[in-house]
Amino acid sequence: MKLLLTLASIMCILIVSGCTTKPSIDSSTMNFVKIGKEYDWIGPLIEINGKLAYYAIDGCRRFIVYDGKEIGNEYDFIGSPVNINEKLTYRAVKDGVVFIVYGEQKIKTEYEQIDDLTEVNGKLAYVAQKDGKHLIVFDGQEIGKEYDYVGSPTEVNGKLAYLARKGNKWFIVYNGQKIGEQYDKVRNPVEVNGKLAYEAEKNGKEFIVYDNKEIGKEYYSATNPIELNNKLAYMAIDSVGNEPKRFIVYDNQEIGKEYDDVGSPLWINNRLAYIATKGSRTFIVYGDQEIGKEYEWIRCLTKINNKLAFVAKMIDKEFIIMQI
Helix, strand or coil: CHHHHHHHHHHCCCCECCCCCCCEECHHHCCEEEEEEEECEEEEEEEECCEEEEEEEECCEEEEEECCEEECCCCCEECCCEEECCEEEEEEEECCEEEEEECCEEEECCCCEEEEEEEECCEEEEEEEECCEEEEEECCEEECCCCCEEEEEEEECCEEEEEEEECCEEEEEECCEEECCCCCEEEEEEEECCEEEEEEEECCEEEEEECCEEECCCCCEEEEEEEECCEEEEEEECCCCCCCCEEEEECCEEECCCCCEECCCEEECCEEEEEEEECCEEEEEECCEEECCCCCEEEEEEEECCEEEEEEEECCEEEEEEEC
């Protein structure tokens, strides 16, 4: 299950559909418009300096679209866009050399590979591989070389937190401390309202640790902690069977159990939004409305300038639909 959730978060493939008592609304009647070109595949949507950025594939070409312009065609490989200090940032490879493109800067590195670009307290952090070993680069300094593995750098209350492994023991390094060593495994450190939250596993059971408290142990599985309107939200499964259902737990409420599956939620304009699946249909639940059932599928739900945006597919082509 954790592999499924991890792939969902990386690839944005949170496929979900349905018909319930909520009114079904065609997106064309709710001030939604199609944005940009159609491509074979569109990656995660993000906002950078108030403008839309995303990764796209068109035939053999792979590139970034930012503010309507296709960027990065000159590289042999290009990664997904990241917002660092409101500048377009991405990793790229040309003739075997790994670069970081940060705004107008093109930074050459000596690493074999880089990944997980992120911003921590206004500074660039990422995972690098050097001589076959993983390390964290933060503000130009190499960190975590004493561990067998490091990953998932993130900011928590202005400080760097990251996942590490030494031997067969997993933990999170945060504020100079190793956190979570009492568990069989930990992963996915995130910030929720200025405090550390992460997934933990003990004796085969998955749950959330938030502010040093174990949460969601009443469920078969609790994963994917996120901040939603300054509160903790997470995904849960409450039973094991032929068709276990995933739902959202937020503010002591179980949300989306009427659907076959749901994706991680967003908070947009004081309303909860998430992708849901019911039967063969995938759509968005936005407040008390179901949106987008006219498409073959929907994924990569996000907000741009505090407006709902998502990737839709029709007849083997993908495109972006955005609220106006």
